[in-house]
Amino acid sequence: MTGREALPHYVESTRLQHFVNYEVVGKSALRVQRWRDQWKLATRRPRPDSPLSPPLRCVAYMKEIMSRHYLEGRYAAGVRKVAWVTSGAPTEPLQALGYFLVYPENHAALCGVRRKAQSIAEEAEHAGWSRDICSYARTDIGSMLSGKTPAGRLPRPDVLVCCTNICQTVLHWYRVLADYFGCPLVLIDTPFLFHEAHEHEVAYVKRQIEDMICVAEEIAGKSLHEKRFQDVMANARRGAELWLEILNRSQHRPAPMTAFDGFIHMGPIVDMRGEAVVVAYYERMLAELDERIDRGIGAIKNERYRVLWDNLPIWFKIGDLSKWLAERGVNVVASTYTYAWGELAPMIDPDHPLDSMARVYLHPILNRSTGHKLESMKRMVDEFELDGVILHSDRSCKPYSLGQIDQRDRLVKKLGVPALLLEADHNDPRDYAEEQGSNRLEAFVETMEARA
Amino acid sequence: MSHVAAIGIDAGSTTCKLVAVDRDGAIIAWLLEPTEPRVEIQVRRMLDALRAEIRIETAVPAIATGYGRKLIKQATRNLTEITCHARGVFRDLGRAGTLIDIGGQDSKVIQIGEDGRPVDFMMNDKCAAGTGRFLEYTAARLGVPIEALGKRALSVSSEEPISSTCTVFAESEIISLIARGAEPDAILRGLHRSLVGRVVSMARSVGIVPPVMLSGGVARNEAVRTMIAEATGEDVIVPRQPQLMGAYGAALLGSAA
Numbered sequence: 216m217t218g219r220e221a222l223p224h225y226v227e228s229t230r231l232q233h234f235v236n237y238e239v240v241g242k243s244a245l246r247v248q249r250w251r252d253q254w255k256l257a258t259r260r261p262r263p264d265s266p267l268s269p270p271l272r273c274v275a276y277m278k279e280i281m282s283r284h285y286l287e288g289r290y291a292a293g294v295r296k297v298a299w300v301t302s303g304a305p306t307e308p309l310q311a312l313g314y315f316l317v318y319p320e321n322h323a324a325l326c327g328v329r330r331k332a333q334s335i336a337e338e339a340e341h342a343g344w345s346r347d348i349c350s351y352a353r354t355d356i357g358s359m360l361s362g363k364t365p366a367g368r369l370p371r372p373d374v375l376v377c378c379t380n381i382c383q384t385v386l387h388w389y390r391v392l393a394d395y396f397g398c399p400l401v402l403i404d405t406p407f408l409f410h411e412a413h414e415h416e417v418a419y420v421k422r423q424i425e426d427m428i429c430v431a432e433e434i435a436g437k438s439l440h441e442k443r444f445q446d447v448m449a450n451a452r453r454g455a456e457l458w459l460e461i462l463n464r465s466q467h468r469p470a471p472m473t474a475f476d477g478f479i480h481m482g483p484i485v486d487m488r489g490e491a492v493v494v495a496y497y498e499r500m501l502a503e504l505d506e507r508i509d510r511g512i513g514a515i516k517n518e519r520y521r522v523l524w525d526n527l528p529i530w531f532k533i534g535d536l537s538k539w540l541a542e543r544g545v546n547v548v549a550s551t552y553t554y555a556w557g558e559l560a561p562m563i564d565p566d567h568p569l570d571s572m573a574r575v576y577l578h579p580i581l582n583r584s585t586g587h588k589l590e591s592m593k594r595m596v597d598e599f600e601l602d603g604v605i606l607h608s609d610r611s612c613k614p615y616s617l618g619q620i621d622q623r624d625r626l627v628k629k630l631g632v633p634a635l636l637l638e639a640d641h642n643d644p645r646d647y648a649e650e651q652g653s654n655r656l657e658a659f660v661e662t663m664e665a666r667a
Numbered sequence: 668m669s670h671v672a673a674i675g676i677d678a679g680s681t682t683c684k685l686v687a688v689d690r691d692g693a694i695i696a697w698l699l700e701p702t703e704p705r706v707e708i709q710v711r712r713m714l715d716a717l718r719a720e721i722r723i724e725t726a727v728p729a730i731a732t733g734y735g736r737k738l739i740k741q742a743t744r745n746l747t748e749i750t751c752h753a754r755g756v757f758r759d760l761g762r763a764g765t766l767i768d769i770g771g772q773d774s775k776v777i778q779i780g781e782d783g784r785p786v787d788f789m790m791n792d793k794c795a796a797g798t799g800r801f802l803e804y805t806a807a808r809l810g811v812p813i814e815a816l817g818k819r820a821l822s823v824s825s826e827e828p829i830s831s832t833c834t835v836f837a838e839s840e841i842i843s844l845i846a847r848g849a850e851p852d853a854i855l856r857g858l859h860r861s862l863v864g865r866v867v868s869m870a871r872s873v874g875i876v877p878p879v880m881l882s883g884g885v886a887r888n889e890a891v892r893t894m895i896a897e898a899t900g901e902d903v904i905v906p907r908q909p910q911l912m913g914a915y916g917a918a919l920l921g922s923a924a
């Protein structure tokens with residue numbers, strides 16, 4: 216099948232290319248790179264003037280895992296079946312069927328961190344996509360049209376899986392992808408939860424997952440192996456449990472990691488959940504955090520205030536922001552966003568994979584009421600002993616930002632914690648006013664200081 | 668004359684203010700000028716002028732606030748207007764409550780707690796409507812000097828409602844109102860109402876705890892004061908020198924008085 220446009224940058228690889236460039240040369244080169252990174256981290260001279268403690272040593276492994284994933288992506292088309300999926304899509308059966316998964320949202324975030332998102336999004340804007348559309352969608356559509364990507368190359372999808380448990384934007388976005396790529400689109404509709412899920416809602420989602428499996432099996436030309444599926448589910452559960460434990464380690468004072476570290480280290484649980492490598496990685500990370508806790512090492516050197524971050528990060532600013540806040544003794548120790556990939560771990564049941572998947576994928580924070588998010592935030596303020604809350608009002612992500620004015624209000628009035636609404640965008644620097652943003656942040660820090 | 672304990676510098680977008688306080692936190696001297704493009708040079712000159720007026724020891728702390736605060740090399744520390752206005756007004760009026768600061772280029776609502784500390788705040792820093800610039804810009808279109816704005820707006824009972832929420836579009840609206848023969852003072856009244864409406868809705872989102880207090884240059888405008896009182900149904904109290912409150916608070920924070 217061919218799409219609406221030629222999109223010449225989506226090329227297929229041969230098995231030989233995949234083997235030589237990825238399996239042999241690529242993997243070895245990345246291992247050598249990891250050794251170099253480890254050596255650099257181990258021999259790094261202390262930086263007394265930096266407000267941050269040295270980075271976690273495990274970051275070298277994370278770079279290796281993530282780079283390997285994107286590297287394989289360059290050679291996956293034509294060798295493995297490829298699915299492009301939304302961040303909240305039920306991917307475990309696809310993993311078990313051997314699909315290579317591409318998460319366009321994560322790819323867009325990568326563009327954001329590398330400060331390439333604006334120029335790539337402009338490719339979409341020049342082609343007529345409105346600036347009011349989520350900047351993730353614009354970044355990925357821009358990348359699809361132009362071939363521009365810091366990842367080298369993405370593989371063309373054989374199937375698209377879109378789950379509406381995060382927003383309705385993805386529905387329209389994936390229809391566009393389907394139109395361009397001319398491949399099947401599986402849509403999984405998740406009813407919005409005002410309270411707990413009803414059984415008929417669980418049954419409804421489960422049936423759609425079953426339908427997805429049929430489509431995926433047909434495209435893959437093989438059937439889902441039950442044992443393999445359960446293994447993937449078990450890894451998914453263990454990975455999510457570990458991730459939750461990692462995040463909860465920041466309840467310690469001083470917190471061994473910041474939410475900014477979390478934004479970076481969440482890559483594996485988002486992109487590769489269900490794979491054994493994720494479990495191994497998070498075990499390593501957890502051990503290192505425990506070592507920090509034992510030695511009383513905090514992620515920032517002088518932790519005076521502990522803060523919660525709500526909503527997506529501002530990808531193009533995370534480095535600057537984490538340093539700026541650390542200089543003022545502010546440690547962002549928790550975030551509702553990173554939590555979203557851990558908090559549902561107890562729901563995953565490898566013995567009842569389909570039922571539990573239906574439940575899990577109905578319950579992401581973005582598919583639940585604003586009151587639910589407020590309750591989660593209140594609980595985090597309590598459990599992490601927080602001094603303040605930063606609510607990033609994200610111009611792109613309407614479902615996440617909806618209700619923040621009232622949530623902020625309740626946090627200030629009911630809990631008495633200073634809370635700041637920071638207007639920005641997760642990927643588009645044109646929607647962040649530097650001067651005004653830092654002025655608000657400064658005033659927020661001073662308000663916490665005044666209470667101390 | 669008593670010794671200078673600290674200096675506050677408020678490098679605002681419209682005006683630049685310097686205040687010197689003594690150990691008891693009383694204002695000994697102050698200066699106010701329209702902000703010049705190179706505010707750091709201006710502050711240096713104003714500090715010299717202040718020195719000519721009163722004796723200042725070299726080691727006196729100087730706290731800078733306002734949008735240009737980071738450019739002021741002489742400052743020992745800089746703090747946002749939120750902290751400084753709250754401190755200045757609390758010291759001057761001695762009341763907890765809701766402070767509305769309408770500056771030249773932004774406006775803020777600050778809730779001041781019983782101990783004088785800012786509990787919560789909200790800023791309008793994205794849009795000129797709702798700031799002093801809105802009146803300045805539109806008044807220029809009507810040819811009315813700024814000092815006369817409030818009096819003229821209160822001198823009439825009729826009011827032309829202004830529907831545009833944007834400063835630039837409000838200007839076009841004024842032009843068409845004039846063309847239709849509307850009374851300029853009634854237009855002015857409508858403009859004040861529009862500004863007050865926006866500021867009060869921001870105050871409501873923070874939550875209005877009485878009394879309502881005003882600071883910043885626009886607080887000297889009697890129509891703004893009257894209309895805020897009408898809109899909130901609360902008493903509005905204003906410090907003697909509302910424009911100096913940022914610099915005054917900064918000086919107080921420097922002297923820890």
Ligand code: SF4
Nearest residue numbers: 349351381382384612
């Ligand atoms: S609107 Fe929000 S949830 Fe939807 S794709 Fe964009 S960032 Fe993700």
